[in-house]
Structure formats: C-alpha cells, structure tokens
Amino acid sequence: MGLFLLRRLLTLIATLVAVSIVVFLVMNALPGDPALIVLGIDSTPEAQAALREKMGLNEPLALRYLHWAGAALTGDFGISHSFDVPVGRLIAERLPLTLPLAALATVATVTTAIALGVHAAARHGRLADWGVMALSQLGIAVPAFWLAILLVILFAVRLRWLPPGGFPGWDDPVAALRALVLPTVSLALVQSAILARVTRSSVLEVMRLDYARTARAKGLSRSAILRRHVLPNALIPIVTIIGMQIANLVTGTIVIENVFYLPGLGRLIFQSIANRDIFTVQALVMLFAAVVVVTNFLVDVAYALIDPRLKDRV
C-alpha cells in the first residue's frame, strides 16, 4: 500500500508540473494584449507601453515562468493584472461560494443517484425501474444551463419561492442556503441522471452473479443481499463515475455561476480569460487541475480500499 501511494503521489506532482507549463504557454501564446484590454481602443501606444512595463510583460518568457512557478510554490500567485489585488485574495473571496456549491451538488448527486439506481435495479423490469430509466434519460438529454433557466422561471419569477440568482453571503445562512438551492439542483439533476444509470446497471450485473443467487438460496432477505453482498461489489464503477463527476462539477459551476450570477470561481475564470488576466487564469487552472488530479488519486485509494486485490496489481 505504501509503495502504491507513493507512486500515485509522484504521478500527481508530475501532472501538476506539466499542467503549469501548458497553461503558462497557452496563456502567453493566446492573441490578446492585457494592457490594451485594460486601456481600451482609444488609448495611446505610449500608455499601453507604460502599462506593459508595469505588468512585467516585457521580460523573457522562460524567466517569467520561473518567477511565477517559484513564487507559486511559496503560495504567492502574483498580483492580478486587471483587479490589481493579490490573486490569492481573489480566490479566497470566491471559495465560500464555490466550495459549498460543489459540495452540496456532490452530496445531492450521490444520494439521489444511488437511491434511485438501487431502487430501479431492485425492481428490475417493473414500473419503478421504467420510471427511473425514463427520467434519467431526460436528465442526460437536458443541458444544465437550460434546466437552470426553467427552474428560475418557475420558482423565482412565477412562484417567488426562491431568489433568481445572486448570493447574499454567509452572514445570513438561511438566505445563503436559499440562494444555493436552484444552482445545486441544476447541477445535481443532470449529474445524478448519469450516475443513477451507472448504479442501476452495476447493481443489476452483480445481482446476476452466482454468490448473489447463493445468498438468496440460503434465505437472506432482498434488502440484506443488496446491502451486504451486492452494493459493496457494485461500488467500483460507481466510484469511478463519481470521480469523473467531481471533475465535471468543477466545469459545471462555470456555467451555472454565470446563469445565477453567483460570485464564485467559475465566474472569476470566465472574466479573467476574457481580460487576459494571466496570473489569475494560471492560478485558477492550477487549482481546477489540482482538484481533478487529487480526486483521481482519492478514487485510486478508494479502489484499493473497496477491492484489496487491486492494490497488489498496481
């Protein structure tokens, strides 16, 4: 187990270094002059040159990468070109929205999907199964942003039960949670549709195996078989999909935060890319990459815990 973890950890670090080089090169190769964006099309070339110098954009590329990467290792992500405040502070301001939103959406996704998936599998071929299958098909087909707009029209504009968007901050936890209901549902519905189908087919597959039949033969109740024998063995594909979905949630928040005008990381990266705010984009991409890589790492660890045979193989 120790060697396994160490190898996974080294891969994780190598991936992050590779990502840092790629994002740096892409951000610097993209056409678009940050100084011109700040100063606008009526500015003079002298003012643009003065600002470029101030932003440190005239240094050689390799030197800029080393400066940036070196500082980033110490937790200093530089000063945002367009906001003129430290990037670390910009990100810290946005985390209290994006983290709870992603966490709520993940919890909602996993609980709904596993409950529905197992329920459908247990009633395989019957009405409940058909219902779940039809609903999940619909969920997969519907884009999250479109669903979000429909939810807003119904619950915010017509019924006035929930706010149409925005975020009042955590000073008032009830208002904050109310603001997060529709975004969470928009994110979770589509994701749980996929996960419910995977759960159902994985559970069905295990239920067909010999040991499930044996357990039934020895007189165990249906729910006991599901709980003790089927679910633990059906978990591997479910955990894989959950891992992928956490990565999807990160990108999903970019869209959802725009539809609900929430002050989160997704909106920050949207704005920063348009502004060619190099330091902010780099830091955010690194953060998103780290979330994905760490999730994958945790999924691998989870495999080893769920199925002890796997850890000998890797």
Add this chain to the structure above:
Amino acid sequence: MLKALSLAGALALGPAVAAAAAGTVSIGLQQEPTVLDPTADATAAIDTITAHNIFESLTTVNEAGEVLPDLAESWTVSEDGTVYTFTLREGVTFHDGTSFDSADVKFTFDRAMAPDSVNPTKGIFAPIVSVEAPDPRTVVITLKQPSAFFLFDIAQGDASIVAPESAETNKTNPIGTGPYRFDSWTRGDRLTLKAYRAHRDYTPKMIDTVVFRFIADPAAAVAALMAEEIDAFPVMPAPETLEQFKNDPRFVVVEGTTEGEVILALNNSRPPFNDIRVRRAINHALDCKAIIEGAMYGYGTPIGSFFPPHHKSYVDLTGLYPHDPEKARALLAAAGAENLEVTLVLPPFPYARRSGEIIQSQLAKVGIKVKIENVEWAYWLNEVYKARNYDMTIIAHTSPNDLGNFARGPNYFYGYDNPEFNALWERIRTESDPAKLDALLKEGQRFVAEEAVHGFLFQLPRLGVYKKGLTGYWKSAPVLFAPLKDLRWN
C-alpha cells in the same frame, strides 16, 4: 416654499412613501469593472459607476451633451483661446474628510500628463502645456492651441479630480468629492454606494443606497427584473426581451440614444477596399433599415455618416447611398471587382454578431461572398485593432467627438489616410467659435460619407428597463457616465 410643499406631500402620503424615498435602488449592469479608478482603465462600467457619482471633474456634461460647471464654478478663456482660468468651488471635501483645492487639480493633471502615466485617454491631456495653481481657488491651464473639445473632454471620468493621498488606492477604494461615496464591493456580485451627506447637492430625498448588481447573462437579467431582485437595467443586452416588459405594468421601457456609431469597418489599406467604387458599392448594397429590424428588433436610428443623430450639428446623410443592389453591381463591375470573396470578423457583441449575418446575405445579393469569423474580444483587439489583419468588421465607436478617428493615419485600423481630411480635422479640433465649429462638423460628416470610408449602419440605442415610480435617470447617454444624484422613488 418648495421645501414646505414637499414636506406636506410626504406627510399626506404616509410612511410607505417616506420609507421608499430614503431607500435603496438596485441597478443591474452587464459588465463588471475589475478596478474602480477611471483614470487608470478604460472599462466603460468604471465610468458608469464612479464618474460624477464618486468622482467629479472640473466640468460636467448634462444629458443634452452641454458642458456645465462642476468642481470649477466658473472659468474664463483668454482672447486667443489658449489660456483657461478656472475658479474652484469652496468648501468641497473628499470622502475621507480632506479638503479639495487647486493643488489637487494640479496633481491630477500632472499625474495624467506624466510620461509613465497609464491614463487610458491621454489625448485629453495632449493639448496642455502647463497647469498652474496660483492660489487655492484658482487653476490656470495653458493649451498649445485653441481647442473645440477641451471643456467637454475634462468632464470625462479620465479627468476625474483625485487627491494625492488616495490616488494610488483608488483602484480598490475610490475616494472622490462626488454625491455618492464608495461603500463596499463583493467582486462578482454587487457594489454599493451611499449618499455623501457633506456634498453641496445633498438632500434627504436622494436615494440613500445604490447597489449595482453584475449580471452578464441576458436571460438572468430578465429573470432578475421579473422577480424584482433589481429595480433597473439601464442597458439591456437583448432587445428581443423588451416586449415582455412593455406588456408588464410594473415596468417602463425606455429607448434613448448613445454616442455609439455602429459601422461596417472596411480595411481601406488593402484591396478591394482601397477602391472608392467598391466602398460605395457596399454602401449601396446595405439596407440599414432591414439590419436594424433584424438585428436590433427595430431599435436604433439609421446613420449616413459617422455622427450621432441627436447632436445639434448632425446632417442627415442616410439618403446618400440608397439601397440599390443594381447600382452596387454596376459599381463593382466598373471597379473590376466581381465575384469578391472577403471575410467579416465579428467581435462578441450581440449587435455585431446579429448584424453580421444579415449583412452577409445582403452582400451576397450583389455578388460578394462573405465568410464570417466570430472571435472573442481579446483576439479582435489583437488581430483587427492592432495588427489590422482583416477585411471587414463590425464595431460601435462609443466615444463622443470621434470624427477624428478618420485622421488617425495609416496605422489606425481603418487604414484610411487622406491629407485633406487630416487638415479638416485639424481645423475642427482647434476651432473655438461655436458657429464655425458647427459648419466644420457638418463638412466633416459629409466628407467621410462622400468617401464611403465604411458602411455606416446605425446609432446604437440605449435600451433600459426601469421599475415604475423610479425617476431622475438619464434616458440617453451622451457620455460614458450616468449620474445617480437625481434618482428618486415617487
């Protein structure tokens, strides 16, 4: 007397009205600024929020575009039109309590004129030779030559008066002398201003708290208004959504004008657009009414030149190139430019994207094959604006008095270089006599229209949605700023 009347009115109408008058207005904006210093960044939303609300300038401009006194209560101009002597207002304070005097004005102008200055509109300060502050209430500004636009230009956000103590931190904590002071800003969500009670124009009827909400998505903007999360959206991004607000008794839809001329810019430096016959052919091929109808849902005013229709010196030149595909074909044939294939680069603004598709089909009817290329803003700035690597593009020029764009020489993205127009613009720019200026501006409009430098499409409208009962906002926008101090709940 007035005061007594309004007091009686308030008493008669009861506490509900009184609460509303002291209250809050939430204003939706599509674009969020990244910093709050109008002297360091050209983003239009900075001027919308800060200029003449948080900051003030020596002069200001009213909704009709006329120059009025602001921090300078009066001024005199020397006989030759080059020396301006301003008398400053007394008793003005910055929001941090420090007092305002001529030293702040001198500091502001010197800072903007310095070689390492990052002021986005250094052109405002280019004609200045010197700024002197002989006593605390007097500022003397000497120009190189007379100027037609100087008093108008120094009213803009770029010339906001800042104090040496706070100039460096204005980006995140703006401190000015205006009727509203900066209160708080949750980036990505909202920015709050509070009425500044020490301001000379303060009255208890002023809206106490103004909250700007940043909503980029048009569908979200509509939902926020419908759910009454916000009270106003002065610049609605999607004209097709206005119908539902017109039919809703809770709202008022307002159509005003802006300084934004939308043009089909032609790269005059490369064939086939270096040939005036091809440019005229394109103007004959365009049907501006159909473009306004299709792309803007009928909102917008056709233009025949590069000049706003609401300006007093406007000349209607929309009849110069009537929509006439036959004539366009004939002109193209005469120029030997049949079967043209050109690209049309479109920045990410709805007016550009939607007009582009209609123009594509209009030009196809005269035998010009147009390939559309949709690009993002940063790419447009680099490839079209800086590198001039394009055939045609669609863009709105939102600055006032920008006829001088045609005199910016071969390195400007128009690629238009005509010594005759350069000389004409020089005369316009330095003309301080209003009657002569009026005649010259008319000549300038005719010149660029005759030359058919671009396809002149329409004046960008300002389409706002407001809650019924809100008054005192500007319908039209002759400048980038929009003062809040006259806002009231009725």
